[in-house]
Amino acid sequence: MKTPADCQDMADIRAEIDRLDADAMGLFAQRGAYIDRAAQIKARDGLPARLTDRVNEVLANVAAHAVGAGLSPAPYVDMWRVLIEAAIAREEEILQKGSKNDR
Numbered sequence: 001m002k003t004p005a006d007c008q009d010m011a012d013i014r015a016e017i018d019r020l021d022a023d024a025m026g027l028f029a030q031r032g033a034y035i036d037r038a039a040q041i042k043a044r045d046g047l048p049a050r051l052t053d054r055v056n057e058v059l060a061n062v063a064a065h066a067v068g069a070g071l072s073p074a075p076y077v078d079m080w081r082v083l084i085e086a087a088i089a090r091e092e093e094i095l096q097k098g099s100k101n102d103r
């Protein structure tokens with residue numbers, strides 16, 4: 001791992017960005033495992049996939065984290081909206097499978 005200041009050319013920069021992208025995918029995979037478990041718990045507890053208060057809370061957290069990291073929050077909130085919608089779609093898929101198995 002190199003710091004940005006350690007990078008001497010574009011190949012160094014690209015290698016580090018690629019490494020960070022791979023790390024991010026690993027974190028998204030971990031997040032996905034929690035989403036799957038949330039869907040199981042929601043099925044057990046009779047909750048819907050979309051919980052608007054939680055969506056708003058996550059988006060507020062993302063905005064705060066972005067600001068805390070010195071980033072403009074708007075693009076990250078937009079990215080997280082996509083991430084949240086994908087998570088909700090995944091939960092709905094799991095919830096539908098569960099309801100079919102209940103029959």
